[in-house]
Amino acid sequence: MHEIRFNKLIPELSVKNYNKSIEFYINILGFTLEYCREKDKFAMISINNAQIMIEEINCHWNTGELNYPFGRGINFQIEVRNVDQMVKTIKESDIKLFREIEVNWYEVQGKHYGNKEFLVQDPDGYLLRFTEDIGIKE
Numbered sequence: 001m002h003e004i005r006f007n008k009l010i011p012e013l014s015v016k017n018y019n020k021s022i023e024f025y026i027n028i029l030g031f032t033l034e035y036c037r038e039k040d041k042f043a044m045i046s047i048n049n050a051q052i053m054i055e056e057i058n059c060h061w062n063t064g065e066l067n068y069p070f071g072r073g074i075n076f077q078i079e080v081r082n083v084d085q086m087v088k089t090i091k092e093s094d095i096k097l098f099r100e101i102e103v104n105w106y107e108v109q110g111k112h113y114g115n116k117e118f119l120v121q122d123p124d125g126y127l128l129r130f131t132e133d134i135g136i137k138e
Helices: 018-028 083-092
Strands: 012-015 032-037 042-047 050-056 075-079 099-108 111-121 127-137
Touching: 012 018, 018 032, 018 042, 018 050, 050 075, 083 099, 083 111, 083 127
Parallel strands: 012 050, 075 127
Antiparallel strands: 032 042, 042 050, 099 111, 111 127
16 A cells, blocks of 8 residues: 555545445546545545545534535636546546536736636535646746
8 A cells, every 4th residue: 555645735525425425536537545434434535636535424524504515615626637538437427517628728927827627516516627737828
């Protein structure tokens, strides 16, 4: 087993069904299972150095009632290597995209950074924005 390096910020998502979430993130999106605590229904997963923790709702972290879609008001931007392949796998799994692939250019300090990106919701409604870097324009 490899040594895990923990990012300085790792979101932990409360989920209704741990097994369904693991299936979605690992078998459909291509995340890697870094480690889990089956008894706690907890896992840390990663893709391209991005890390997320998931844990079945246990009322330990709840600040209010959780209703679908979870995570209202937030989307998680995750850079990956190949959005086209991810979308193909997602669609083959009969999962509807929240937003189809599009190319967007974001201005930062006079330069334009290009992203090929799409959005999908996980089984609990968390909004995931997967991006592929397509370069910089001056």
